[in-house]
Amino acid sequence: MPDANARLHQLRQWSATHHDLASDSVNLELAAGDASFRRYYRLTLADASTRMLMDAPPQQEDSAPFVAIARQWQLAGLPVPRLHAVDLDAGFIELDDLGDNPMQCCLDGNEGDATLAWFTRAIEVIHELQNRTNPEPLPDYDAALLKTELELFPEWCLSRWLSLPTPDSWPALRDSLIHAALQQRTATVHRDFDAMNLMVHNDSLYVIDFQDAVAGPLSYDLISLLHGRYCRFSRERRLSWQASFHARAQADGRLSQQLSVDDFHRQVAAMAAQRSLKVLGIFCRLTLRDHRHGYLARLPHFLDHLSDALNDLGASSTGEAEQPSQSLATFQDWLESTLRPALLARVTANTENHP
Numbered sequence: 541m542p543d544a545n546a547r548l549h550q551l552r553q554w555s556a557t558h559h560d561l562a563s564d565s566v567n568l569e570l571a572a573g574d575a576s577f578r579r580y581y582r583l584t585l586a587d588a589s590t591r592m593l594m595d596a597p598p599q600q601e602d603s604a605p606f607v608a609i610a611r612q613w614q615l616a617g618l619p620v621p622r623l624h625a626v627d628l629d630a631g632f633i634e635l636d637d638l639g640d641n642p643m644q645c646c647l648d649g650n651e652g653d654a655t656l657a658w659f660t661r662a663i664e665v666i667h668e669l670q671n672r673t674n675p676e677p678l679p680d681y682d683a684a685l686l687k688t689e690l691e692l693f694p695e696w697c698l699s700r701w702l703s704l705p706t707p708d709s710w711p712a713l714r715d716s717l718i719h720a721a722l723q724q725r726t727a728t729v730h731r732d733f734d735a736m737n738l739m740v741h742n743d744s745l746y747v748i749d750f751q752d753a754v755a756g757p758l759s760y761d762l763i764s765l766l767h768g769r770y771c772r773f774s775r776e777r778r779l780s781w782q783a784s785f786h787a788r789a790q791a792d793g794r795l796s797q798q799l800s801v802d803d804f805h806r807q808v809a810a811m812a813a814q815r816s817l818k819v820l821g822i823f824c825r826l827t828l829r830d831h832r833h834g835y836l837a838r839l840p841h842f843l844d845h846l847s848d849a850l851n852d853l854g855a856s857s858t859g860e861a862e863q864p865s866q867s868l869a870t871f872q873d874w875l876e877s878t879l880r881p882a883l884l885a886r887v888t889a890n891t892e893n894h895p
Contacts, residue, residue: 548581551595554632555583558625568593571640577601582637591624594633603628606751609678610635616672619665619746638746644735644770655771658745662738663785665745666761671792675728681756686718690814692821701824702882707874712867717817720810724757725795733761734768758794759785759804763812767845769838775852782808806856812849816842827890836890839883847875 548568556563567584571592577600581593596603607628613620621636643662647655679685691714694706730737731752739746762785766778773781786804789795795804819842823835850872854865 544579547579547595547597550630551581551593551632554627554630555593555634558634559585561586583634590637591634592621592637594635596631596633598629598631601631603631603633603751605753607633609750609753612677613669613673613747613750618668618672619744620750621746621748638739638741638748641740642736643738643740643745646740647735647770650771650773651777658735658740659765659771659781661745662733662735662765663762663781665738665747666733666765666785667788667792669730669747669761670727670758670789670794673728675726675755678728678753678755681721681729681731681754681760683718683722685754686721686814687714689818689821690714690717692825693817694821696821696824696828697883698879700828702879702886704878704882707871707878709867709870709874713871716867717810717814720807721757721760721814724759724807724811726755727758727794729754729756729760730764731756731760733764735765735770757807757811758789759808759811760815763808763815763849767812767816767842767849769841772841772844772848775848778848778852779805802856806853809849809852809856813846813853816846816849820846833890836887839887843875843880843883847872850875 552566552568553563555561555568556566559566568581569584571580571582577597579595581595583591583593585591594603596606603626607623607626610620610623614622621638623633623635625632625634627633643658646658649655694710698704698706730747730750731754732749733747737747737749739748762782766773766781782805783801786795786799786801790797790799820839823839823842826832826835850868854868854872
């Protein structure tokens with residue numbers, strides 16, 4: 541792991557050179573860290589204006605995708621931070637300071653007026669993202685990547701963290717979710733479009749942390765938002781937002797007129813199940829491999845999201861989707877009878893050990 545003090549010294553020197561300042565006059569304050577090796581510092585300039593400095597050690601973080609996407613999306617008129625200086629060899633980037641107010645700080649519960657208003661505005665940003673950008677330059681969210689992500693669940697959540705065997709129903713469910721994802725129209729996918737990656741600045745939403753964007757299923761960012769970290773919405777609320785999204789995407793030409801709203805609900809449910817399973821695996825990996833124990837407290841929340849998604853998928857299973865229905869029902873029974881009690885017990889024990 542890079543030496544934090546050495547990196548900070550290098551960042552201070554880089555910023556001083558860029559702004560023609562003495563290094564000892566550079567005013568830097570740690571603003572945030574994230575689940576990667578990236579760190580963010582706030583730079584205060586002589587005129588009291590501020591910038592955000594990203595420290596992304598090049599041995600651990602490839603910042604080229606972030607820079608390329610930021611430039612492309614800014615040209616497309618999307619609400620992203622502007623880049624003021626870039627040094628990919630050093631791993632330093634200076635960009636707009638969007639403040640310290642991510643969207644989750646503006647929410648007032650699952651059904652509060654502020655929450656519903658902000659989520660509706662966030663969905664509008666997804667429409668803008670998909671309408672204004674071309675996904676072709678981005679990496680493909682293909683079957684191999686979908687499978688790799690899904691396999692994080694049995695490896696890290698079941699085997700390594702809970703010491704549970706993978707249920708026999710897993711391969712059929714996994715393959716059906718991959719198949720469902722690949723049937724969707726392709727769009728630009730942020731891949732972590734959740735409230736913590738939407739900054740509220742001057743009463744507008746700005747998108748950050750888009751370096752992992754891909755060309756993938758059109759519903760992915762929608763389910764990232766509606767099945768995210770901070771809220772668990774009722775089925776009626778989710779279906780209402782999904783129906784509105786479907787109508788808007790058809791009007792814009794992003795969805796075929798032949799795709800019924802019921803079929804879209806089924807696609808969304810399968811995508812939500814895929815992401816919930818992936819997140820359960822990732823959060824366990826962050827705990828076991830990277831010793832970030834705070835992520836475990838969110839596991840029950842995402843287990844509920846998984847249950848919601850599977851229930852939605854089962855409720856909408858008709859026609860071709862009936863083929864995996866038996867494995868789906870079997871997996872749901874296993875989730876409630878085996879996975880849920882084991883996971884909740886382990887989370888409780890971990891909380892007691894890491895208060």
